[in-house]
Amino acid sequence: MASRAAGGKASPTTAEDTPIGPTGRPYRGFPTPAPLASHGPARIISLCNQKGGVGKTTTAINLAASLASYGRKVLAVDFDPQGALSAGLGITTHDVPTVYDLLLDTKRDPHEVVVHTGVEGLDVLPANIDLSAAEVHLVNEVARETILSRVLRKLAPEYDVILIDCQPSLGLLTVNALTASHGVVIPLECEFFALRGVALLIETIDKVRDRLNPTIRLDGVVATMYDPRTLHSREVLERVVDAFGDDVLETVIGRTVKFPDATVAGQPITEFAPEHAAAQAYRRLARELVSRGAVA
Numbered sequence: 001m002a003s004r005a006a007g008g009k010a011s012p013t014t015a016e017d018t019p020i021g022p023t024g025r026p027y028r029g030f031p032t033p034a035p036l037a038s039h040g041p042a043r044i045i046s047l048c049n050q051k052g053g054v055g056k057t058t059t060a061i062n063l064a065a066s067l068a069s070y071g072r073k074v075l076a077v078d079f080d081p082q083g084a085l086s087a088g089l090g091i092t093t094h095d096v097p098t099v100y101d102l103l104l105d106t107k108r109d110p111h112e113v114v115v116h117t118g119v120e121g122l123d124v125l126p127a128n129i130d131l132s133a134a135e136v137h138l139v140n141e142v143a144r145e146t147i148l149s150r151v152l153r154k155l156a157p158e159y160d161v162i163l164i165d166c167q168p169s170l171g172l173l174t175v176n177a178l179t180a181s182h183g184v185v186i187p188l189e190c191e192f193f194a195l196r197g198v199a200l201l202i203e204t205i206d207k208v209r210d211r212l213n214p215t216i217r218l219d220g221v222v223a224t225m226y227d228p229r230t231l232h233s234r235e236v237l238e239r240v241v242d243a244f245g246d247d248v249l250e251t252v253i254g255r256t257v258k259f260p261d262a263t264v265a266g267q268p269i270t271e272f273a274p275e276h277a278a279a280q281a282y283r284r285l286a287r288e289l290v291s292r293g294a295v296a
């Protein structure tokens with residue numbers, strides 16, 4: 001059922017010609033990004049929300065793959081000990097160097113840890129359960145909030161965009177991600193408690209801006225798991241728009257069972273089912289972020 005909702009051609013989450021989109025604004029098409037003549041330095045974007053299961057990893061994977069399909073050089077950083085981003089891109093993380101090793105030894109060359117994926121133009125810094133020890137290990141380090149930033153500085157020249165998939169917490173790892181980032185994208189699930197805790201997230205971003213990273217900005221809020229058939233989903237989205245106004249990205253990601261299917265296959269949905277409405281939605285999100293200037 002759910003897949004039909006998001007997969008149906010007439011769904012307002014997908015039809016490019018619908019006059020008014022689900023966020024209540026005219027539903028524009030965004031132009032295909034022009035090819036880049038040269039690559040880098042990367043703009044760094046964190047996918048962040050301390051609430052679990054809202055679509056951070058799914059958005060990181062599919063936005064990364066979509067941007068790569070437009071010729072951008074993309075690095076996706078798995079910054080969650082669950083390693084879901086790595087797994088979702090079919091990367092084994094057992095017994096391989098990971099981002100954790102780079103945090104512990106900032107002299108190590110991060111290029112040794114970067115893994116190429118099956119998607120052209122998309123690389124990954126993988127993570128595994130080792131990363132769960134990072135907060136404890138790093139707590140006594142000097143400048144402990146800027147460690148990831150120092151790691152990514154060495155990789156940024158070669159990429160157009162770096163997406164960091166944060167874990168569902170506002171701890172030291174997330175603060176490292178925010179400190180390293182130019183922008184934040186907040187995925188919000190269209191569910192009853194969507195806005196609960198978001199004030200704390202915004203407060204955390206404000207603190208990071210104040211103390212560590214003066215130029216960080218909110219690139220946008222992306223509504224995920226939207227089901228246009230339910231009044232509930234539509235009401236939640238309305239409240240999100242009331243709270244964030246134009247910061248809510250016009251592209252809304254519909255709810256569909258294709259995502260778990262793609263995860264099992266270890267592929268982005270844009271590769272697994274490129275014509276599916278959800279794949280189209282993520283490509284549209286990529287185009288929207290390029291038109292907003294969040295990505296080159």
Ligand SMILES: Nc1ncnc2c1ncn2[C@@H]1O[C@H](COP(=O)(O)OP(=O)(O)OP(=O)(O)O)[C@@H](O)[C@H]1O
Binds near residue numbers: 167
């Ligand atoms: N648009 C969608 N429609 C249906 N299911 C989805 C959608 N987006 C993500 N999912 C599924 O919801 C679950 C949670 O998604 P995801 O792992 O992306 O969230 P997360 O915010 O990264 O979670 P965590 O906080 O645990 O890291 C996954 O099983 C994923 O396949």
Ligand SMILES: [Mg+2]
Binds near residue numbers: 080165
């Ligand atoms: Mg995740």
